[in-house]
Amino acid sequence: MKKRKPVRAVIDTNLFVSGLFANQGYTYLLQELWVSGTFELAVSEKILAEVVNTLKKPQIRERLQLQDEETVIISDLIRDKATVVTADRYRTDKIVDGSRTNSPPVILKKGCRRMQPA
Numbered sequence: 001m002k003k004r005k006p007v008r009a010v011i012d013t014n015l016f017v018s019g020l021f022a023n024q025g026y027t028y029l030l031q032e033l034w035v036s037g038t039f040e041l042a043v044s045e046k047i048l049a050e051v052v053n054t055l056k057k058p059q060i061r062e063r064l065q066l067q068d069e070e071t072v073i074i075s076d077l078i079r080d081k082a083t084v085v086t087a088d089r090y091r092t093d094k095i096v097d098g099s100r101t102n103s104p105p106v107i108l109k110k111g112c113r114r115m116q117p118a
Helices: 013-020 025-035 045-055 058-064 068-081
Strands: 007-011 039-043 095-099 106-109
Touching: 007 013, 013 045, 025 039, 039 045, 039 068, 045 058, 058 068, 068 106
Parallel strands: 007 039, 007 095
Antiparallel strands: 095 106
């Protein structure tokens, strides 16, 4: 029997950053599923830069007690574990959007438009 490839997905930056340091909830579960290989995380250089910029925000650094070198380590780990794609080859199976606060992430099927919350 042929082994199925894991689903390739993009995670909203806010969900991703929240999940890096969560120990429960939806963002934690997303991180656990990614790390366990249940799905393949696809990121672009733009997404990586957005994650790093978010981690460098003073309120995030203070809350998470991050040092500059830890931000670099996190970026390197994401680059190492995720599939880095270019804009012209950006194909995913799912997009995980966490723009609705206090709600479970929305998973959009490939080809669906991302809808803004009401």
